[in-house]
Amino acid sequence: MDVLDQIIEYDKRLFVFLNTLGSESWDGFWKILTNQFNWTPFFLLLFYLVFKAYGWKKGIVLILVTAALVTFSDQFVNFIKDTVARLRPNNDPTINELIRILKRPKSFSFVSGHSTTSFAVTTFMILILKKHYKYTFLLLIWPILFAYSRIYIGVHFPMDIFIGMLLGIVIGLIFYEISLFFLKKLQKTNT
Template sequence: MIENIIQKDKEFLIYLNNLGSEQWDGFWLTITNQFSWTPLFALILYLVFKYYGWKKGLFTIIFLTLLVTFSDQFTNFIRGVFERLRPNNDPEIKDVLRTLIRPQSYSFVSGHATTSTVVTVFMILLLKKHVEYIKFLVLFPLIFAYSRLYLGVHFPIDILAGFINGTIIGLLAYKLYDLLDRRMNL
């Protein structure tokens, strides 16, 4: 059963990855780079300080920074447990993928999917009372994670598990943030 799921996962990745073309490669290489999202992160900073002021805004940004760090380290822990090869390193399929970058770390779960989902869930819950269109932030992890399939460095299950992982961490983090906020009376 598990072997069948893993095989279907590989086949689905090959299909999605081979939809790519040279004319789009530069775009997806830009999308996968975290620094390309700087305008979005700047907007998030602006919204946090606009609606929460300097004191609570600074607390929020420090909390978010710790949250991203935790998410990243938790992802690395999971990767160390499962040690799933990345598609670009998988001898069974690496030669049939369009691979534009070649990371060497393990694949399961996707750090891009996990961390972007954590930030998205947390920020939507935090700002939904103030910013009507904050729900569109959900496009961030979807686009960001798809870039990893396009580039052949994650399997679809890695991405799906990253979304689930990020959603759970984001929800729990928001509950912790809310509890701390009420206790500290910011």
């Protein structure tokens, strides 16, 4: 067994352990948490904080950069998923009889789009808001819960989540630099 096979085997074992910690009494909570549309109030709060901190012109630029970040992250993740083609836990015949499955998507697993995009948005938001608000690091609660929900409901391995987290942080940093470029350009046109 080569190193990659060993990592995949450990990843499956860790997934089975974490996934089977769940209980029916918590299923509803995690199903709600994993649905990105249920986070709409959170995003509206973030947009409010952006506009409050930066005003309308800069706020619109930052929201447009956020939209570009989400679009890029989503498309890049889909490219990786189609390239790697790793089965999701719920579709993996070697473990799907051992785990709790609350959703049954058919697409591939690696990397987690939920993890990548939520960490990208959070990294970006922390960087643009940290000078204006004291506790922006608390925003990290969202992607951590959001990402873990994917293990709980049976659709992502821990490695999908972890690599998605790292990828999301990098994407967030890149788009932060892009936002600085556009904000400087906007500043020059206003002077």
